[in-house]
Structure formats: C-alpha cells, structure tokens
Amino acid sequence: MVGIAGGMAACGLIPVAAAFAFLIALRAGDDVRSLVAHNHLNVKLAGSYCGLSDFADGSSHQSVSDVGVIRSIPGIVILTPSDVVTTRAAVKAMLDYEGPVYIRLSREAVGSFHEEHMNFEIGRAYRLREGTDITIAASGAPLEAALEAAKLLEEEGISAEVLDFTTVKPLDAETLIESVKKTGALVTMEEHNICGGLGSAAAEVLGEHYPVRMKRIGMEDCFGESGTYKALLEKYGICSAQAVQAAKVLLDKEIGG
Numbered sequence: 090m091v092g093i094a095g096g097m098a099a100c101g102l103i104p105v106a107a108a109f110a111f112l113i114a115l116r117a118g119d120d121v122r123s124l125v126a127h128n129h130l131n132v133k134l135a136g137s138y139c140g141l142s143d144f145a146d147g148s149s150h151q152s153v154s155d156v157g158v159i160r161s162i163p164g165i166v167i168l169t170p171s172d173v174v175t176t177r178a179a180v181k182a183m184l185d186y187e188g189p190v191y192i193r194l195s196r197e198a199v200g201s202f203h204e205e206h207m208n209f210e211i212g213r214a215y216r217l218r219e220g221t222d223i224t225i226a227a228s229g230a231p232l233e234a235a236l237e238a239a240k241l242l243e244e245e246g247i248s249a250e251v252l253d254f255t256t257v258k259p260l261d262a263e264t265l266i267e268s269v270k271k272t273g274a275l276v277t278m279e280e281h282n283i284c285g286g287l288g289s290a291a292a293e294v295l296g297e298h299y300p301v302r303m304k305r306i307g308m309e310d311c312f313g314e315s316g317t318y319k320a321l322l323e324k325y326g327i328c329s330a331q332a333v334q335a336a337k338v339l340l341d342k343e344i345g346g
Contacts, residue, residue, distance in 0.1 A: 091120040091134070091158060098130040103184060109143070110136030110152035110193060114159050122262040125189045126162045133183050134165075134191040140229065140280030141313050141321045142196035148312035157285020159191050160258050166211060167258040167320075168192040169279075169287075171232035172202045175255050178209035186211055195230050195280075202253075214261035216268070220250030223336045224268045224275045227261055228287040231278040231327055238276075238332035248337060257287050262294045269295065274339040275303040276332055280322075283307040304335040 091113070093106035106113070113121065113136040113149045136155055159165055168183060168190060168345045170176040176194070183190045190211075202217060214226070218239050227235035232253050239249035250268055254261065269275050275295070278286040288305030295301060308325055324330050 091117040091132070092124060094132045095120065095124040095128070095130050098125075098132045099128075103133065104175060105133040105135055107135035107137060109141040109150060110155040111150065113191070114118045114152070115154035118158060120135065120161050121165075126164050129164055130190055131187055132189050135187070136191060138196045139193045141325070141327075142230070142280070142318060144318040144321050146314060147315040151313045153156055153280075153282045153308045153313065154285065156193065156257055156279075156281050156287070157289070158291065160285060164189060165258070166190045166256065168211065168255060169193075169228040169257050171227065171229055171253050172199050172224055172256050174201050174203040174205055174207055175209065175253070178207060179255060182209050182211050187307065193229060197230065199230055200233060202236060209255070212256050212259045212261060214264040215253040216250065216264070217253055218249065218251040220248040220272060222248040222272055222274075223340060224250045224252060224272045225278065225332060226254055226265065226275060226287065226291060227253045227278040227337070228257055228274065229280050231280055233334060234322075234327065234329045235278050237329035238336070241329060241333050242336055247340065249336060254287055257290060259287075260290045260294060262298070265291060265294060266299050269299060269301045274301055274336070276335045277303065277305050277340065278327065278332060279307045280327055281307050282310055302337060302339045306331055306335060
C-alpha cells in the first residue's frame with residue numbers, strides 16, 4: 090500500500106495511505122523510509138488505532154512506538170491531533186502540505202477542546218490554559234487528562250499551564266521554552282512509550298536550550314495488554330491523577346496534602 094502510494098505521489102497525485110499505526114511504522118517501515126522519506130514524496134500516512142486505543146486486541150495491535158520510529162526518519166512531519174476540531178483541521182493541513190506527513194489517529198471517541206474555527210498550523214503548539222507554576226504538555230488524546238489535571242491542581246493552589254502539541258515533529262521549541270521559562274517545571278503526557286515520543290523531543294530541546302525539572306508520562310518502556318480503554322490508561326498512568334502527582338513531586342509539594 091505504501092509503495093503504491095509512493096508511485097501515485099511520483100505521478101503528481103496526493104495519496105493517503107491508512108492502516109493500523111504500528112503497521113505503518115513497522116511493517117511498512119522500509120517503504121516509509123526508503124521510498125517516501127528518501128525521495129520526499131508527497132505521501133500522507135494515516136496511522137489509526139494509535140496508542141492503547143485498540144484496547145480489545147491487546148499489545149500485538151496497540152501502537153506505542155510509532156512516533157519514535159517515524160520521528161527518527163528524516164523529513165517526515167508528525168501530527169498528533171487531540172480532539173475532533175484538531176483532527177479535522179490537521180487532515181486539511183496535511184493535504185495542503187507538500188511532503189510526507191504522518192498523522193496519528195485514535196480509535197476511541199474524543200471530545201472537543203479547541204475553538205471550532207481554530208487557525209491550525211503545522212509545527213505550532215497551542216496554549217489552552219495559562220499557568221505560572223508548572224507546564225503540562227500533551228499530545229493526542231491525553232490532552233483531556235492534562236486539562237483535568239490542571240483543574241485539580243488549581244483547587245490546591247497550583248497554577249498549571251497546558252500546551253497541546255498537535256505537531257510532534259517539527260516541535261514548537263519556542264513555545265515550549267517560553268512556557269518553562271515562566272513555570273520552571275514540565276510534565277509531558279502522551280499515549281506512547283516515553284522513549285522516542287513527545288517527552289523525548291521536549292527533553293532534547295530543553296537539554297540543549299533551557300534545562301528544567303521534568304517528568305515524562307506515558308508507557309514506561311513496556312507493551313500494553315487487553316482491557317477497557319479507561320482501565321489501561323489508568324494502569325499505565327496516562328491519566329490526570331498521575332499528572333497531578335508528578336506535578337506535586339516536581340514542585341516539592343506533599344502528595345495528598
């Protein structure tokens with residue numbers, strides 16, 4: 090499929106190749122790298138059932154390493170929309186962009202957290218909540234948990250800024266650095282292995298330009314399992330409670346106090 094999409098792009102068409110996220114990144118990985126990326130073909134890759142959202146099929150079909158794999162391949166943009174609005178806008182932006190793009194899509198229904206007619210830009214992070222004590226950066230569906238964590242922290246007198254990274258590559262380093270210069274600490278949240286995804290990308294940027302205390306929330310270098318979607322997110326800590334706890338630890342606040 091990806092090979093055929095490459096041929097179509099070479100003929101001037103704009104193909105969208107859609108499949109399970111882990112299949113795009115791994116089984117078709119040779120064509121993604123050697124054909125699409127190496128020749129900078131205008132192919133759009135849609136990886137569905139990302140993260141743990143294929144909860145019923147178990148770890149074999151869940152995709153917790155796709156961003157890390159594709160992020161390491163030169164020249165591919167990675168989009169991680171977080172809600173209905175950004176998904177719709179990201180698809181349009183992807184089709185308008187000249188070059189290879191990978192968009193990460195969830196199986197599960199998601200809410201709406203952005204204004205309906207937002208100005209979506211590839212490579213831009215969006216500040217959904219202003220804060221002064223800690224930054225919570227999310228990509229994809231965990232944005233909802235990040236916003237919920239910010240509300241819970243506010244009840245305890247902690248001001249959390251929430252950033253939505255609808256693009257993981259190229260990462261909006263300017264917005265990230267601007268935010269952590271104000272807050273001094275960072276929690277990242279993603280439905281992906283903490284190795285290679287948003288947390289890694291943020292750590293790379295801050296390590297070079299503005300180191301701060303940070304905590305990466307995601308899959309702790311492990312595979313998932315079968316279960317309900319909510320139960321899996323809670324078991325692996327991709328939830329508001331884990332974000333609240335991480336924020337308190339970074340700020341030296343007493344847990345539960």
